[in-house]
Amino acid sequence: xxxxxxxxxxxxxxxxxxxxxxxxxxxxxxxxxxxxxxxxxxxxxxxxxxxxxxxxxxxxxxxxxxxxxxxxxxxxxxxxxxxxxxxxxxxxxxxxxxxxxxxxxxxxxxxxxxxxxxxxxxxxxxxxxxxxxxxxxxxxxxxxxxxxxxxxxxxxxxxxxxxxxxxxxxxxxxxxxxxxxxxxxxxxxxxxxxxxxxxxxxxxxxxxxxxxxxxxxxxxxxxxxxxxxxxxxxxxxxxxxxxxxxxxxxxxxxxxxxxxxxxxxxxxxxxxxxxxxxxxxxxxx
Numbered sequence: 001x002x003x004x005x006x007x008x009x010x011x012x013x014x015x016x017x018x019x020x021x022x023x024x025x026x027x028x029x030x031x032x033x034x035x036x037x038x039x040x041x042x043x044x045x046x047x048x049x050x051x052x053x054x055x056x057x058x059x060x061x062x063x064x065x066x067x068x069x070x071x072x073x074x075x076x077x078x079x080x081x082x083x084x085x086x087x088x089x090x091x092x093x094x095x096x097x098x099x100x101x102x103x104x105x106x107x108x109x110x111x112x113x114x115x116x117x118x119x120x121x122x123x124x125x126x127x128x129x130x131x132x133x134x135x136x137x138x139x140x141x142x143x144x145x146x147x148x149x150x151x152x153x154x155x156x157x158x159x160x161x162x163x164x165x166x167x168x169x170x171x172x173x174x175x176x177x178x179x180x181x182x183x184x185x186x187x188x189x190x191x192x193x194x195x196x197x198x199x200x201x202x203x204x205x206x207x208x209x210x211x212x213x214x215x216x217x218x219x220x221x222x223x224x225x226x227x228x229x230x231x232x233x234x235x236x237x238x239x240x241x242x243x244x245x246x247x248x249x250x251x252x253x254x255x256x257x258x259x260x261x262x263x264x265x266x267x268x269x270x271x272x273x274x275x276x277x278x279x280x281x282x283x284x285x
Contacts, residue, residue, distance in 0.1 A: 001083045003090045007138050010091050014050070014139065022049035026141035026168075028132060031055040032072040032186035033081050036176040040145040041085045043173050047143050053082055054091040054135055060103060061127030067278075072189045091139065103130050109156050112249060116269055117152045117280070120239055125156050132157055136166050144168050149175040149183050151267060151282045155249050175281075177203065183281045195275040198235055205229065205241070206268050206283035213285065219243050219254040230272065237273040244269055246284055255285075 004010045014024060025048025027040045044051045055078060062068035075092070082090055107129035112118065118125055136144070146154050154172055161170060176184045181203030182196075191199055205226050212222045223241055230238035243252050246267045255266055264284035271280045 001079075001087050001090060003079065003092055005092055005094065006097055007093070010052070010089065010138060013089060014052070017050045018140075023142040024048055024050045024052060024139065025143040025145065026135065026139045027051070027053045027145045028135050029053060029055055029078075030057045030071065030186065031078050032074050032189065033078045034176075034184045034186065034188075036147055036149065036184035038081065038085055039176050040147060040173050041082070041087060043171060044143065044145050045086060047171065048141075050088050051086075052089045052091055052139055052141065053087050054093075054139070056091075056093055056098060056131070056135075058098075058127055058131040059095060060099070060130055061124050063121045063123050070190065072186055091135075098131065098134060105130060107160070109159060112152070112156055112159060115249060115251060116240060116242060116244075117271065120271065125153070128153055128156060129160055133160065133164070133166075136168055141168055143171055145171045145173060147175060148172050148284070149185070149281065151246070151269060152249055155247065158247075181207070183279075185279065187277055187279060190277045191274065195235060195277060198233065199274045199279060201230070201233070201236060201274075202270055202272055202279055202281045203283075206270065206281060209241070209268050210283055210285045213243075213255060214257070216257065219252075235275055239271040239273070239278075241270045242268070 004013065017024060025044035027044055029037055041051065041053060055075065057071055057073065059068055079090060107126045109125055113125040146157065148154065158170060161168060178184060180200045182199050209222050209226060213219065226241045227238060230236045244250060244267055245252060246264050267282045267284045269282040271278065
């Protein structure tokens with residue numbers, strides 16, 4: 001496994017592989033890796049001839065400076081995990097390498113960035129769009145791998161790829177969960193023992209809501225009961241709990257059980273503060 005820090009270094013290495021007609025797979029990460037990230041790596045290794053993992057804590061997608069400061073950084077541990085997993089290259093750039101000057105470009109993703117995460121994290125998806133487009137231009141991957149846990153990010157990147165004609169195939173990998181159902185996330189490291197026990201509320205609420213929907217309960221009634229459940233817990237603060245169309249993220253007020261539903265046509269999405277740690281999750285239905 002080779003660790004590369006500059007655009008010139010990685011361009012030079014990958015040029016050789018392209019000339020040999022080898023396909024390149026990219027797994028973009030912000031580090032603090034866990035089994036969820038490794039599932040992306042394993043998928044990439046099954047698809048692509050050459051696997052590149054980027055580790056870059058992107059400052060432009062943090063609307064809260066304190067959140068950026070607290071984001072876990074575990075580079076030495078990350079590199080060991082990636083080497084064991086058989087990654088070919090790690091792209092580990094500095095902020096100065098990725099942003100030699102402040103980015104002036106602004107993405108406008110329309111309705112996609114005004115709901116759910118966009119409503120609570122203004123500017124977040126502009127930062128995501130800028131850094132992912134930079135990585136696509138630098139690495140020029142044939143495949144790029146993203147986790148379904150970040151459902152809105154997936155929708156944003158899919159729209160960017162389609163509208164700007166990026167020559168890359170997006171591969172979306174299902175959420176990896178702990179034994180109790182908590183979606184694996186780098187932020188989970190910040191949960192203390194009490195918050196960690198409580199955090200399973202997210203997944204339990206998603207599963208309960210899905211079952212209630214399929215039992216014929218009206219969505220607004222289900223939503224209200226979930227809100228009440230979180231309001232009763234002093235350590236938790238619910239930001240949203242919404243039913244959406246999976247691909248467009250359009251908010252909907254229910255599903256028609258009498259119609260033929262396609263697989264994963266809808267999803268339930270949520271964001272919750274457990275203590276001072278903000279967690280997101282979703283469940284396709």
